[in-house]
Amino acid sequence: MSTKLLEVKNLVVKFGGVTALDNVNLHVNQGEIAALIGPNGAGKTTVFNIVTGYYTPAEGEILVDGKSMLGLRPYKIARAGLARTFQNIRLFGDMTAVENVATAADALNKSGLVGSLFGVPRSRRDEKASMEKAHELLKFIGLDHRALQMAKNLPYGDQRRLEIARALALNPKVLLLDEPAAGFNPQEKVELGELIRKIRDRGFAVLLIEHDMSLVMDISDRVSVLDFGQKIAEGTPVEIQNNQRVIDAYLGVAEDAS
Amino acid sequence: MAKLNLRDKFGDWWDGASPFSRTVFRILAVLAAYAIPFLKNPIIDTPETSFNSVLFYPLVMFSLMAVGLNVVVGKSGILDLGYVAFFAIGAYTHAILSAHTGLNFWEIIPFAMGFAMFAGVILGLPALRLRGDYLAIITLGFGEIVRIIAVNTEAIGGAAGLTDIPGPSSVFGIEFTVMDPRPYYWLTLTAMLFVIWGVLRLSHRKPGRAWEAIREDEDVAEFMGVSTLKYKLWAFIIGGAVGGLAGAIFASNIRSIQPELFTLNLSIMILACVVLGGMGNIWGVILGAVLLGYIPEKLRFLSDYRIIFFGLLMVVMMNIRPNGLLPRKKREVVGDKS
């Protein structure tokens, strides 16, 4: 069996009195593209907010490459190997594209502020490494020609891809993508699918939240389905497409109406 | 944007200039700054107060403090309304240590900066965990508390303050006397150049990126592996050190200090300098400090109304030009080849 890079066990999350996630189990294996789908409000983004340390779960365990992430501040979790993008793009708008990526790449070195001030050799080396990595990633997503443009001035699609590059700069064990295809036209969705495959082939495992079913079914190795905070199914795309509970969950609205 | 033409022209020239011409330009600019006190120009002279003393206070003093506060407010986006507290700590450190120890001004400077940095840690460690508007109120309170403590503590002079503070001992044959403000100007200018050097270096490297990321979106910065608490704390410490340095120089110049010199108004004035000039851009901030320091001195009838003017300016600037007169990094390279 392949190793589990991200493992979420028996996750329970409550906001006020409401249970947002109820005993959810998930994992992402090395070298795979896993997808997390479900109707709106099923708790998908909450899963991301939990595993990246923004909220604390009421119960459960979160393991990255076997190490527990519970109680760690988000920046530590990011350095430990979980990097994410956001449903509504959240770039550092007033920074250039390359600075956006370099900021994340910086997290991997231990150079401190005093070293940077006096330009000690290690800090120079780390600085160079961050910038090189940032440029290399921009090239990888095809944005190197816009490296010195402000992130906020980039076209929508470039902003989405820049978020991916920024997350990759953390050298994550698992890349968490939150609806990366939102707002894309069919052509762009195909390109995105190829990009995600390329990312997987580079050795990053991917966990994908996405509403576009054809994209999900096309690129995912394994799909998990959330509904009302519970995992109702897990399997290959083909299995999921034929799962009656999943079909019911997605058609739930129509059922109520009839 | 026609207004930015000069800036862009300069920027184009700068980008195209060889390292040699850049160095020459830098040297000339620094020399010009040092030579300002020798200007005898009726147009820039100020009535009532000699131009040279205006040059020391408020011009270069405001500039130094504004450059320090800019690291906190402009770079990192942390609204600090109690900056005057660090200035006060520096001033009191010099006044107290010079009276009770044998140390001279130059030996006290590291202590003044050190205590202010320490205060930055003490205030920052708890306060920086809070969100922006709460933090603003905490820092506001901190500034007032430092003043109230000074007023109520007889051991450091209470409301009457401290007197007979010595000036710096002479260096390179330059005497620091009560009569001549020029040496203080040069001293503050030198301090400011060091600070600018340091801040610029940091700005273009990892710490600068971390600060900007925090300013843009603190949560996301944290998700991208930036230890936000650490870098916010550093911003506070650096801002504090600069404030402490400015305070010690200030005390050595005016020779007697009272708590009433360190009111909230001063914090707000420095903040106005940062806001007017362009948050995050060191040159903009200095421009702001020079304008806000100079205009009320030149137009004396304005000086009574300066706080009214500063307050109004902050509202107007935020509404019509939130990035200030010289916004940070307006220039970007637009390449569209693919």
Next chain:
Amino acid sequence: MDFSILVSDFWALTIDGLVVGAIIALVSLGYTLVYGVLRLINFAHSEIFMIGTMTCYWVVQRFGFTGYEDPLPLWKFAGLFLLFGFAAAVVSGVAAVILEIVAYRRLRVLGASRLSSLISAIGASFFLVEVFQKISGAKNLDFPRLISKDTLFEFQNAYITQDKLLVIVGAAVIFYILNRVIHHTKLGLGIRAVSQDERASILMGVNVNRIISYTFLLGGVLAGFGSAFYMVFYETTKANVGFLIGISAFTAAVLGGIGNVKGALYGSFALGLFQQYTSAVLGYNWKDVVTFVILVFVLLVKPTGLFGEALQKARV
């Protein structure tokens, strides 16, 4: 430090604490209401209160009371109090609405950063203080004694006076009316809707700008009444009077959980009482330091306040 004073003067301190708490509460509600709809601390709210005190002063001056007369007969006082109380409420309310339009609205429409709004508010606050500094000649403006402060009756070492009764009873009436407004009027419904979810409110046809204006108006009116009670009780004002009462009121709002109306009430009375007890022990000079320490402590230990919602992490 003398703790026995807490026992011997307990009721006196408690009565004063309630009076101070009632005044703080009227200011504190403005912070909390605005925070509820805008998720923003209205920094200049303390100046709205200051404008109220100035209005009281000028109205009373205008009617020829300059400070050396005997207290008025009760009916005459009642008339005058209603006059300057409502004048202060109207002026403060209008000032608050103008403040919102000048300092906040454009920034909100542009979607400017929090920092911009804060700086704009602080600028407005300083502008107002300095303008009134100039108008008042930077002096303390002393209010005439309009109501007798002789003891009505004594209760366990506490001297109950007319002005203290007026503040407590008057504030109670205002709180009752406020409660009706929030829970039984369309305006109250709108305010609660916008506090819950601004976007959904827009979708439901709520005119958010109007609700925000009314919220500022309501906060200003409350601060105006607060300023009238303040003037009767303390009998003096100055241009920067708002600063310390603003810190107290803000602390009270945080203590009760900012954004929460009931919380602001409880927080204010708790703070008023605590201020009286601690100043009795530590000395009056340290009152504001104590307030500030409470503020820091609450923010660090329980930033949601005693009754608040989780605002530290409102949403991602």
